[in-house]
Amino acid sequence: MAIRKILTLVFILVMLAGCSTSIGFKTVNTTDMDSQRAEKLLKEDKRIKNAVVLIHEDRLIAGLRVNTFERFKKRKIAQELSKELEDMYPDLKVTVSADSKVLLETNKLIEKEDEQNYEEKMEKISALVKEET
Template identity: 90%
Template sequence: MTIRKLLPLVFILVLLAGCSTSIGFKTVNTTDQDYQQVEKLLKEDKRIKNAVVLIHKDRLIAGLRVNTFERFKKRKIAKELSKELEEMYPDLNVTVSADSKVLLETNKLIEKENEQNYEEKMKKISALVKEET
């Protein structure tokens, strides 16, 4: 194959690989809490496209990405889910946000797989939710 035929193919493959930013639904639990309820709640909610949940010690952080037409109701959706999760897990400090920064930071924290820094980083992520943008 000549370079002229190979170059467009490589370009298209790189373009398609760059477009796949889907995180899906991830749940990491380092406690003895039952996380199946969280997964079920988030997967059954048709308004949510992606979600990352981290449960560690006395904290639960959920970062959400809502569907395109629901983006104007992001805060309302996050607030509703936060109330439901607080009812399910009354002994945990629940933080839910549909802000993409929280989703990405939580996902990055999970991928590093360093449980020693979870508590410190989770406090920073919770502070991100509380700050006004």
Template identity: 45%
Template sequence: MLIILFLVSGCSLIDNDFEVQNYSAMDEQEVKDVLASDDRLASAVVLFFEEELIVGVRAKTFSRFHKTKIEKDIKKQLKEKYPDLTITVSADSKIKMETKKLIVKEDQEKLDIGIKKIKSLLKEET
């Protein structure tokens, strides 16, 4: 009984972790609202840069089987909010990790190169 109690309580401690970095003049509140309203997400990393919006998401445990549907839904909602931006949404952990690296470095001069790298990773088949 104690093992089950620890497993259940450990899973409930997972907190929604949404990180947004904005290097543009766009309002980031709408992205936060879209991501916070989706209960299928465990965490997300968002990067605004010029005309680009890159979103790396991590789905909750039982939602991982529907990653492509989650990506499409989020992209559709964000396209309605930001029609002028090029939006990239991925539930791939590699994309989320690379986006997080770009945010941590905070080197605006190398962001363009990093974004191109992320887009090339999206084209790879794993």
């Protein structure tokens, strides 16, 4: 009987640990531009739970995860932040999306640390944003 309770507890703990997908706030910059302004903007916005920003050559891609009660306004939030980032970085092509696919793909690209393929992968991620429905 005691072994059954222990196994049940271990199973529940393993399931809870597997469900945690907290990315936090990540910023990767391969240029000489100041990325601190973008990071500060996203961290100070109370509507955002997680964000990943990648700045490479002439592109900036930001994937966002909004708080639970803001999810119905996530497209509007992404548009507002996109305008602010475009004002901060007028020389860059800015892509901002609150779609979880964009967040995960950008995070995966950053974790691979393969700078040779950044341009190609960033174009694919930008295409994902355009085909959002």
